[in-house]
Amino acid sequence: MSNILGIDIGGTNICYGVVAEDGEFLYQNSIKTSTVASAEDLAAQIKKDLGKKHQVSGIGIGAPSANEISQSIEHAPNLEWGDIVPLKAIFEEEFDIDTYVVNDANAAAMGEKFYGEAQEMDNFVVITLGTGIGMGSYVNGNLIIGANGLAGELGHTVVRRNGRECNCGKFGCLETYIAKNGIVKTAKEKLEFSSGGSMLQSISPSNLSPAEIFKSARREDPVSLEVVDTVTRDLAFAISYLINILDPECVFLSGGISKNGNLLKRKTEKHLKSFVLPNLRDKASVKISSLNDKNSGILGAAAASRNKSGATA
Amino acid sequence: MSNILGIDIGGTNICYGVVAEDGEFLYQNSIKTSTVASAEDLAAQIKKDLGKKHQVSGIGIGAPSANEISQSIEHAPNLEWGDIVPLKAIFEEEFDIDTYVVNDANAAAMGEKFYGEAQEMDNFVVITLGTGIGMGSYVNGNLIIGANGLAGELGHTVVRRNGRECNCGKFGCLETYIAKNGIVKTAKEKLEFSSGGSMLQSISPSNLSPAEIFKSARREDPVSLEVVDTVTRDLAFAISYLINILDPECVFLSGGISKNGNLLKRKTEKHLKSFVLPNLRDKASVKISSLNDKNSGILGAAAASRNKSGATA
Numbered sequence: 001m002s003n004i005l006g007i008d009i010g011g012t013n014i015c016y017g018v019v020a021e022d023g024e025f026l027y028q029n030s031i032k033t034s035t036v037a038s039a040e041d042l043a044a045q046i047k048k049d050l051g052k053k054h055q056v057s058g059i060g061i062g063a064p065s066a067n068e069i070s071q072s073i074e075h076a077p078n079l080e081w082g083d084i085v086p087l088k089a090i091f092e093e094e095f096d097i098d099t100y101v102v103n104d105a106n107a108a109a110m111g112e113k114f115y116g117e118a119q120e121m122d123n124f125v126v127i128t129l130g131t132g133i134g135m136g137s138y139v140n141g142n143l144i145i146g147a148n149g150l151a152g153e154l155g156h157t158v159v160r161r162n163g164r165e166c167n168c169g170k171f172g173c174l175e176t177y178i179a180k181n182g183i184v185k186t187a188k189e190k191l192e193f194s195s196g197g198s199m200l201q202s203i204s205p206s207n208l209s210p211a212e213i214f215k216s217a218r219r220e221d222p223v224s225l226e227v228v229d230t231v232t233r234d235l236a237f238a239i240s241y242l243i244n245i246l247d248p249e250c251v252f253l254s255g256g257i258s259k260n261g262n263l264l265k266r267k268t269e270k271h272l273k274s275f276v277l278p279n280l281r282d283k284a285s286v287k288i289s290s291l292n293d294k295n296s297g298i299l300g301a302a303a304a305s306r307n308k309s310g311a312t313a
Numbered sequence: 314m315s316n317i318l319g320i321d322i323g324g325t326n327i328c329y330g331v332v333a334e335d336g337e338f339l340y341q342n343s344i345k346t347s348t349v350a351s352a353e354d355l356a357a358q359i360k361k362d363l364g365k366k367h368q369v370s371g372i373g374i375g376a377p378s379a380n381e382i383s384q385s386i387e388h389a390p391n392l393e394w395g396d397i398v399p400l401k402a403i404f405e406e407e408f409d410i411d412t413y414v415v416n417d418a419n420a421a422a423m424g425e426k427f428y429g430e431a432q433e434m435d436n437f438v439v440i441t442l443g444t445g446i447g448m449g450s451y452v453n454g455n456l457i458i459g460a461n462g463l464a465g466e467l468g469h470t471v472v473r474r475n476g477r478e479c480n481c482g483k484f485g486c487l488e489t490y491i492a493k494n495g496i497v498k499t500a501k502e503k504l505e506f507s508s509g510g511s512m513l514q515s516i517s518p519s520n521l522s523p524a525e526i527f528k529s530a531r532r533e534d535p536v537s538l539e540v541v542d543t544v545t546r547d548l549a550f551a552i553s554y555l556i557n558i559l560d561p562e563c564v565f566l567s568g569g570i571s572k573n574g575n576l577l578k579r580k581t582e583k584h585l586k587s588f589v590l591p592n593l594r595d596k597a598s599v600k601i602s603s604l605n606d607k608n609s610g611i612l613g614a615a616a617a618s619r620n621k622s623g624a625t626a
Binding site for chain 2: 075121122123124135137139140142144145146147148149150151152153154156157158161168169170171237240241242244245246247248249274275277278279280283284
């Protein structure tokens, strides 16, 4: 089979590349999302950039708020291309090449299935931890899409009743605690009530980030350790539902925040013990995605294009 | 295709019947579970009862704590037939007929798929509400079994952190609040702190049951209404995870407690609004299983036998 154009649409950057069947990149580039006026503009810019250098036989696009049934982006909070963006139609019009649109977290799951550690697994989950929280999962060897193309809204499961207000209008959503802003908010709250000194106080509040907080926690800063403890307890609470309900072989953590590797994994596993049925406790492992260092978004989108029939089998 | 022997093993009764392909019962009988010494004894008793009256081409057994991968009952708290009971092997030895063992909640889901309202659905969940809480679900048209045959442990998802102690060793499991004993316990707690009179006070504590509590709630008894409100809020909390994660077309409520029909459904739907992502709120419906009045356990076990290849496709 020939090469695929994989596109990973994010709120900050849009990365794309030409991917060979074995997952090798033949070409790679990116565009700042803010410089793209519309999906039509994006298609035209990428087509112009590729020119005649690279022939591709398919296009796979991973995007936030993508509905795989309608093949459109629907109400994406971080994109200003309109409420409903019929991405597949727009790219097929520009390129005249078969295009498949996949939710970004499902793309991550497909990346894991076709190029990562899940190649032999029929039942696994990938959680993407970053500005938002996403989830893609395989059951019986097929991706869960849902009756309305909306499966995988782990970020909006409630982990604390009457908890923090979420953009979605509900209270206590996982995203408000373990996405980037949620972690920083918890750190600020804890700093306010902390009597002793904390390494975090040497960082200006506007520079406070999950990476800094995890770094300080690894250096035994008590406030940072508390933040990591709280964050991983909430994450474990949500993961326990996945394990109790789906009985997966593995839960992969992927995305920016998952780069805090070992500490994140160890603390999450510790808290899982309080929430997971004893029978299942040692059966599902939590792993940091080994694709974190590659561009797994592009790889996943390319895999989605190659295997789209498998996604809805 | 010919007739199937469906067996529904419960903690109190074991019901069985010969089911034709269209779901009609050709014969039905039951045995008190306490009078059965072992799975071998059960197989022998049923074989003797059927005698030569009914020829069957397959056997389907729905059982609590059944692992569909090992085809055994594993550590069932309400059965005293040993820790690991290789049910398929025992029945095939006695009958010399192909036998398939399915988790009782998965049997309920298969009953719904083959004889109930889910015949046209590819994505749905059945929750069984009774002495324990079970769950069976279809994704992409196939039953979720899990990597270890243990999917569907909804009863042991935590709905209240640091909540009631559960038999499984954890705290705050759904089962401790919405299974039969949990509902009665909540009523007793509320009665203790209630100043005014309650219809429930006219019932001796040992006769207090979910049916009585729901009956009083329908007659506007304030304490009973509070109990129903609490119970349905916890149930909705757990269901919201199913909807956010799986995006099913419908969540069916089945089993003894679900016979409290309309009130249970209405209050659960009301509470779901606080927990489900707005996008998904009007998409998944909650329904009381229309199979409640039939012997859905036997029907589901028979369906499991007929369609076992579909369960793990």
